[in-house]
Amino acid sequence: MTTDELIIATCLxxxxxxxxxGSEISRVDDTMxxxxxxxxxxxxxxxxxxxxxxxxxxxxxxxxxAAVNKRTIDLEKVAQVNQLSRAFADQTIDLPTLHQRxxxxxxxxxxxxxxxxxxxAALVSGPLMIMFRHEVENTWPTVVIGVVGYxxxxxxxxxxxxxxxxxxxxxxxxxxxxxxxxxxGWGTNVDDIIIGALMPLVPGVPLTNAVRDILAGNFVSxxxxxxxxxxxxxxxxxxxxxxxxxx
Numbered sequence: 284m285t286t287d288e289l290i291i292a293t294c295l296x297x298x299x300x301x302x303x304x305g306s307e308i309s310r311v312d313d314t315m316x317x318x319x320x321x322x323x324x325x326x327x328x329x330x331x332x333x334x335x336x337x338x339x340x341x342x343x344x345x346x347x348x349a350a351v352n353k354r355t356i357d358l359e360k361v362a363q364v365n366q367l368s369r370a371f372a373d374q375t376i377d378l379p380t381l382h383q384r385x386x387x388x389x390x391x392x393x394x395x396x397x398x399x400x401x402x403x404a405a406l407v408s409g410p411l412m413i414m415f416r417h418e419v420e421n422t423w424p425t426v427v428i429g430v431v432g433y434x435x436x437x438x439x440x441x442x443x444x445x446x447x448x449x450x451x452x453x454x455x456x457x458x459x460x461x462x463x464x465x466x467x468g469w470g471t472n473v474d475d476i477i478i479g480a481l482m483p484l485v486p487g488v489p490l491t492n493a494v495r496d497i498l499a500g501n502f503v504s505x506x507x508x509x510x511x512x513x514x515x516x517x518x519x520x521x522x523x524x525x526x527x528x529x530x
Contacts, residue, residue, distance in 0.1 A: 287345040290322045291338050293382040295365050296347040298336040300389050304357040307492045309499040314368050321372045333504050356488050363388055402485040404433035411479045424470035425479035430456040433483045447518045450484055452524025457481060462530045481519055486512040
């Protein structure tokens, strides 16, 4: 591999990891350009979308493309790429080492264990009843349903690999469970319980990144991410609407 090819491969690896794990496009573009400049490239051209990353070095016959086939939210990986980029800028690591560590980071599974994700879902669901509604009696039903709903989403998404279908089924489970617990007398307000239990599934980060990309002038990736977030929200809303209609 020539030096130019290694530079482009390293930049593409960094950009691909960042896009896959929820970084906004402007940050991805800036990181790739900085790595190229610190590697001695005077003029580099990048084109970043949520489905692919492209880079070329002006004046040289070197162009590569990296496809982005999956997307999730793992801001820890984004922070790790930024740390490696800064270490390369400070010359504490060289270019081959940077490429090697990025490859290791890309292959590493850094997701939190399921039990910790369920704890996070519980902390997101229940406290909202106290924070926004000043209700204590609906807190524990919301915690239980929020954990169950997130567990259903996690398991379906892991095996089916269809995020929107997993969100739809999870919303159905949340709606049915909320109606059932209220009818049993454990809880008084179905609407509040459903809203709180849905919070772990709401696509907040994709929607935030969509707005940031649009404000930064990325009119391809920004609307695409907005559509993705709206489809997720529509899946959740449709699931709850079906339950409300049936009950």
